[in-house]
Amino acid sequence: MPIIDTLARIHPVTARAHARERLHRRRDTREAAATRHAALDDAITRLGITTTDLPHTRSALTVWESAPHLSSTGNRILLAGVTGAAMFAIDKYVAPPLVDLAMNALGTVAPDFAHQANPALEGMNNGEPWQFSAATMMGQAVVLAVPLAVAALFLLLLSYAVASRHPRWPYSLVDETAKALAQCADLYEAQLTDLRTSSRKVDRRSRAVEQHVLDAYRSSRTIPRRSPRRAPARQHGQLVAAALRRQLTQIDVDPRQGVQDYAALVAEVGERYAEGRVSSLLPEEKLAGLTPPSPALTTFRESLHIAGGIVAAALAAVAAAALLPKLGFIPEDLSPWLIASAAAVAGILTAGWHRVARLIPFFGP
Known part of the structure; x- marks a missing residue:
């Protein structure tokens, strides 16, 4: 120093x-x-x-x-700042073409379903309220899952790069x-x-x-x-x-x-x-x-577990966001916490606590 x-x-x-x-x-x-x-x-x-x-x-x-500990305050602030900048870049430059690609793939498999989902996506981009039909929920799930998957992959690569140089x-x-x-x-x-x-x-x-x-x-x-x-x-x-x-x-x-x-x-x-x-x-x-x-097979299985956890968390968040307004007695201030809790529980049940816990030290107290 x-x-x-x-x-x-x-x-x-x-x-x-x-x-x-x-x-x-x-x-x-x-x-x-x-x-x-x-x-x-x-x-x-x-x-x-x-x-x-x-x-x-x-x-x-x-x-x-x-x-020095990897979980020191300076490292966490640095990781949080880099991750925030990366999330902004992903949401602005990376996610839109990926969402379009995913919707095109959905249109190839189920064109009628994708045709109903596209108006909902355009409405979300214009700030309109969410819609809760099956087709629109699928479109909204795509919008959420693609940026979350890219951001999670970036975070995993970033955490490995930081840890391997510690x-x-x-x-x-x-x-x-x-x-x-x-x-x-x-x-x-x-x-x-x-x-x-x-x-x-x-x-x-x-x-x-x-x-x-x-x-x-x-x-x-x-x-x-x-x-x-x-x-x-x-x-x-x-x-x-x-x-x-x-x-x-x-x-x-x-x-x-x-x-x-x-x-x-x-x-x-x-x-x-x-x-x-x-x-x-x-x-x-x-x-x-x-x-x-086989290291390749082990890595592939671990990647499948993590990807499954990300998809499950995104779908759970969409389902919670669709269900909570219909209940009527949930305060609006509490809804984001319940949605995040549902996503966390789904990710833990799908991928396992030991995989989710790898990311916690980078943002915990």
Whole structure:
């Protein structure tokens, strides 16, 4: 921060304030790192894993806690500003031709239906009240869904671009493995009544670990884009993801032994990654006879889930906007909140909370 450093050299009061701020930051970092190390020790002890002290994992967690948070106020303001500008550009320049294209496609499939919907669209553009026939609602759904889909796609790409350039990004796999170990320990000690909840948490965390393993050749930032080392590292990550997935299925055979063996694999993957062994996250004997999962198929399925959630949210918003005025007793000030709630619930039920939650940190408090 060169401006603060310059002010610190100019005025002694600024220098003292800057020194106190750095001292508080280092103290908070030490406390956060100590908390993560204690949680890691606790998880390993509860699981009874015969492993090393995981020194590289501890060092990576310390760096993770010392890096600035992606959810800081400045980053959120920047993301909100860029997203707002992008929404304006999408609504003014991108959405109209896409809406026309969608209506032309609708006219090809159902020309009578599209012919009834077009007047409603023209009325909406002129500020006229919404109409609530089936055809006009379809046209209005197209008007809402197309800009929302484009804006959501832009937001996903923007969030990935910002996250992939953040100082924490190379250590995200270690962070996920540490969290996975804690949840595996909860499942290992879970009673029969808590088994369902704990196993679902481990399953959700395993998907995050698997995705970070598949992206390890990129997120580590140790392999240049055009390096010949990139392809072997990517193929190795696919085999490691397959090994983790195979071991995860053993939880349903023997929950305690299965989760213990899975946690041991996760700990080994995190330690080797933190050590810089991107192409040797697991030894070769543990990868024998495995068929790697298809990253393209996994990405396509995730994209379908997200697209389905966006469409469901748009349709729910249109349905709520059509139904609320007919009820008659809903205050007008409350209607936008109910419409947004209906869209959020539909998106969560369709795409899943863990997918919707990826966008929340960029706009939450």
